[in-house]
Structures are given as structure tokens and as C-alpha cells.
Amino acid sequence: MRITLLIALLTLSTVFSQTADEKQIKAIYDMALTNGKAYDWLNHLSNQIGGRLSGSVQAQQAVDYTRNQLDSLGLDRVWLQPVMVPKWVRGTPEFAYIETKPGLTTNVPICALGGSVATPDVGIKANIIEVKGIEDLEKLGIENIRGKIVFYNRPMDPTKISTFSAYSGCVDQRYSGAEEAGKYGALGVIVRSMNLRQDDYPHTGSMSYGDTPVQNRIPAAAISTKGADLLSTTLQLNPDINFYFKQNCKQFDDVESYNVIGEIKGTTYPDEIMIVGGHLDSWDLGDGSHDDGAGVVQSMDVLRLIKASGYKPKRTIRVVLFMNEENGLRGGNKYAEEAKSKKENHVFALESDAGGFTPRGFSFDCSDEEFAQVQGWKKLFEPYLIHMFIKGGSGADIGPLKDEGLVLAGLRPDSQRYFDHHHAENDTFEHVNKRELELGAATMTSLIYLADKYGFGIQKKIKG
Known part of the structure; x- marks a missing residue:
């Protein structure tokens, strides 16, 4: 009888508490x-x-x-x-274009990644090589990367319902891409924006050079998803195209x-x-x-x-x-x-x-x-x-x-x-x-x- 009464009192207490919580x-x-x-x-x-x-x-x-x-x-x-x-200050707006032939260029939207160094005052123009992630650098080797701009083009995975999981799956190329490409003699890096939508907005974000000496750091920028697709398609048609970009950021x-x-x-x-x-x-x-x-x-x-x-x-x-x-x-x-x-x-x-x-x-x-x-x-x-x-x-x-x-x-x-x-x-x-x-x-x-x-x-x- 006492046990039954105790259970009843506990139940009433829980119901009362629950009702109070619902009201609050x-x-x-x-x-x-x-x-x-x-x-x-x-x-x-x-x-x-x-x-x-x-x-x-x-x-x-x-x-x-x-x-x-x-x-x-x-x-x-x-x-x-x-x-x-x-x-860190971005400076004047960044500028970039794809050059398919001398004098034949198409502008694309880019923005400097947060913490990046600037390009030289005249910018950088060089051949560009596309990779799907940092792991591709070792496969290509220094002989295929030195003196070029590395283009990281691994997209966010659209099949992942959690978009944060999709983001996690490719953000390493933004954060560490410049540090790793610099080890192979790259002049700079361009990174596909972390964005599932096709648009003309480049997305910035933090990046790191690790323990790379300041004098060996290379500039890094993000390119919009539409710009990335255009660049990738153009590369497939002509692997010898040049890419130019200029940015004026500075770390204080x-x-x-x-x-x-x-x-x-x-x-x-x-x-x-x-x-x-x-x-x-x-x-x-x-x-x-x-x-x-x-x-x-x-x-x-x-x-x-x-x-x-x-x-x-x-x-x-x-x-x-x-x-x-x-x-x-x-x-x-x-x-x-x-x-x-x-x-x-x-x-x-x-x-x-x-x-x-x-x-x-x-x-x-x-x-x-x-x-x-x-x-x-x-x-x-x-x-x-x-x-x-x-x-x-x-x-x-x-x-x-x-x-x-x-x-x-x-x-x-x-x-x-x-x-x-x-x-x-x-x-x-x-x-x-x-x-x-x-x-x-x-x-x-x-x-x-x-x-x-x-x-x-x-x-x-x-x-x-």
C-alpha cells in the first residue's frame, strides 16, 4: 500500500512539474x-x-x-x-581572369582567403593545374607543380543531408592548401568556394601556413562555384591556359x-x-x-x-x-x-x-x-x-x-x-x-x- 501511494505521489509530482515546464x-x-x-x-x-x-x-x-x-x-x-x-586587412578588391590565348581573357570572381599573403604588385600569371584535394599533390610531384598555380576543386558533397558534414569533407583544401602546395613549388593556390549552390559569390575563410617561413608563403584565394566550373571546363579543353590573380591583403x-x-x-x-x-x-x-x-x-x-x-x-x-x-x-x-x-x-x-x-x-x-x-x-x-x-x-x-x-x-x-x-x-x-x-x-x-x-x-x- 505504501509503495503504491509513493508511486502515485511521484507520478503526480512528475505531471505537475511537466505542466509547470510546459507553461514556462x-x-x-x-x-x-x-x-x-x-x-x-x-x-x-x-x-x-x-x-x-x-x-x-x-x-x-x-x-x-x-x-x-x-x-x-x-x-x-x-x-x-x-x-x-x-x-588582417583585405585591401583593394581582388581581380582574376582566365587567359585562353594572349589577350583573350575572361574575368572570374575571387576573394583572398583570410590570413593570406598578397601577390606581387603586378599579380601572378601562370599555368594552372587542377586537383581534387591535397592528397593529389604527392601523386603529381614537384615536377608537375613547380611554377604553377594549384586549383583545388573538390566540391562539397551534395548527397550529404548534413551540410556541415559536406563542409568538413573539403574544408582542408582551403585551410591547408597553400601550405601544402608551397612545398611543391607552387606560385599560388585557387580554392573552390565552400558552397553547395552555383553562384558568383566567392567565399572567404581562414587558412594557415603552419610553420612555413614568411618568405616562402604563397597567396591563396577562393573562386566562386560558377567560376570554378568554368575554370575546370576550360582546363579540360586546353590544359595550357594561364590564370592571373592579384590581391593586396596584409597581416599586421x-x-x-x-x-x-x-x-x-x-x-x-x-x-x-x-x-x-x-x-x-x-x-x-x-x-x-x-x-x-x-x-x-x-x-x-x-x-x-x-x-x-x-x-x-x-x-x-x-x-x-x-x-x-x-x-x-x-x-x-x-x-x-x-x-x-x-x-x-x-x-x-x-x-x-x-x-x-x-x-x-x-x-x-x-x-x-x-x-x-x-x-x-x-x-x-x-x-x-x-x-x-x-x-x-x-x-x-x-x-x-x-x-x-x-x-x-x-x-x-x-x-x-x-x-x-x-x-x-x-x-x-x-x-x-x-x-x-x-x-x-x-x-x-x-x-x-x-x-x-x-x-x-x-x-x-x-x-x-
Whole structure:
């Protein structure tokens, strides 16, 4: 009889708790969709400030703007965390053409890869050799590459439904292509843009020379997908064509910038910290609305929605707007370094850095036990068409925090259009849908609410 009564009481308690959670989450979604601030904040970041490349004037303007907005929310604390970041400048617009015969040229759209060196003032013109990936260089050998421009033309795999998996499958040629081609005597590299769509927008992105001496570094540029297809077809018809490109980029000394941080102090476990964030910097070709202005304003709105809902968090909830994710990850590394040096106890971290499209769910970097727990929350999200809870992966900026007992998560929006805009000139405000952006903010807030209210299994064991 006692066992039956206990089961009944536990069942009633679960039902009551579930009903309370449903009401709280509905209130969060209602507020985000009727009185959200994310879209207005993004409008200012994108249209009044623009592209926010690390070390630029615009990056500093974004720091000042977001700090002021967080100050206006009445948080318990708002501050700037200094961090040294690289300063790379694109310079005057790049120029390139295919030369099939002397004097017979066709212009193609290119852009310098972030961190690349410039070409000589007169540019580079040479024969070009096409490869499908870095592994082809060894097969060709130095005798076939020296004195030529290497054209990396492995496309993103359109059969992969996860476009991030398609991106991962070919981004090595962008990141390490110049370093590797330089070892075989190449004069420069041209890389097919990481884009599933056929268009005329070249997509920039970070690249590395590894430990290559400065004097041996060769220039690297991305070519649009249409330009890449034209170049490949032209090469098939005439392997002896020349390619010309000119770019004027320059690397300067590191400069000081900041992570922007604000927090609501926890009422019960103030020393347990949960963070939500995105990266404040962007590339310079567009205005960085999807990558990652969307994640920044969604993360800011999480704290506003928590306060507006009347919910008093048990744990400290902190928004972190990271600087320099795009070409260095300095902000994420600095935040983790200081957190560990201060022995701060981070228990949960959520990042939004996959665009402002319709939210579909989350990825979690956690134990099997913790993942089973978050899967128990899945039914609370189903009325909002959030159905994808997957184990594995979170976000670049929160990755350096990884430690036992810390659950990492990433918001996962629909990714099918993301790489149409990623690192390109068309990553602009008009391509962000207000309702989709607000749904993402509400979805993130709801997960933060649940993580704060219930904590996680391993954390409970440590407390015990």
C-alpha cells in the first residue's frame, strides 16, 4: 500500500512539474515571438556597423554596442574581457581572369582567403593545374607543380543531408592548401568556394601556413562555384591556359579587443556557471548576419527573456560574446584560460553559430547518462517542431572549456541554406527571417531554463 501511494505521489509530482515546464516554455516562446529584441539588435549590428573582422574599427563598434545593450537589460554584471587578436586587412578588391590565348581573357570572381599573403604588385600569371584535394599533390610531384598555380576543386558533397558534414569533407583544401602546395613549388593556390549552390559569390575563410617561413608563403584565394566550373571546363579543353590573380591583403601586428560578458547571478548555486553565446566577429565581405550576428543577438535575448519571464535561475547564467572565432579562436581560448585560472565551475555551455534559420534541435557533447536526461526533455520541444537531439558536437568557442562534468551543446538550425551565405558577400541582414531568428532565441532560452532547473546527473553526483 505504501509503495503504491509513493508511486502515485511521484507520478503526480512528475505531471505537475511537466505542466509547470510546459507553461514556462510556452511563456518564453510567446515573449520571443511577440516582444523579441534579437531582430532589432541584429539590424543595428548588420546595417549600422557591418562586417566585424577581428581587429577592425567595426569589431570595436560591435563591442561597444553590445555592451551598452547588455547594460540596458539590468543584469547583475556586465564587463569586457581583454584579448589580443590578429589584424588582417583585405585591401583593394581582388581581380582574376582566365587567359585562353594572349589577350583573350575572361574575368572570374575571387576573394583572398583570410590570413593570406598578397601577390606581387603586378599579380601572378601562370599555368594552372587542377586537383581534387591535397592528397593529389604527392601523386603529381614537384615536377608537375613547380611554377604553377594549384586549383583545388573538390566540391562539397551534395548527397550529404548534413551540410556541415559536406563542409568538413573539403574544408582542408582551403585551410591547408597553400601550405601544402608551397612545398611543391607552387606560385599560388585557387580554392573552390565552400558552397553547395552555383553562384558568383566567392567565399572567404581562414587558412594557415603552419610553420612555413614568411618568405616562402604563397597567396591563396577562393573562386566562386560558377567560376570554378568554368575554370575546370576550360582546363579540360586546353590544359595550357594561364590564370592571373592579384590581391593586396596584409597581416599586421596583433591588437587588443574584447569578449563581451554579462550575467544573472544564481539564487541557489551562484558558483555554478552556465553560459550561452556566439561570436561577435565576422568576415568582411558581407555584414555577418548569419555568421554569427544571429548567434550573438539570440544569446543576448536569452538573458532578457529569462528576466522578462520572471524565472529566478538557481545557477549563474552568463552570456559571452566571443571575439575572433573566424581567424584564430582567441576569444574562446581566452575565456577558457581565465575560467580555469580562476577555478570557475562551469556546468553547462550552449553556443549558436550555425545561422539564424529555423531551429531544428541541439547537439550535445556529454556522457550517455547526461544525454539520456536531455532526451527526456525532447517532448517539451515537440510542439515547437524541435525534434533533433543528437549526441556529439557543440561549438568552436565553447570547446576549449570542455571538462568532466561540463555539458556542451550547440543550437542546430536547418542547415540547407547556410552555406549559400557562409563567409560570402551575401551574408546580409535581408537573408535573415525575423520569425526564424526569434524561434531560435526561444529554443535556446528553453534549454537554458531546463538545464538550470534540473542540473545534470554527474553534477548531482558530485554535489552528493
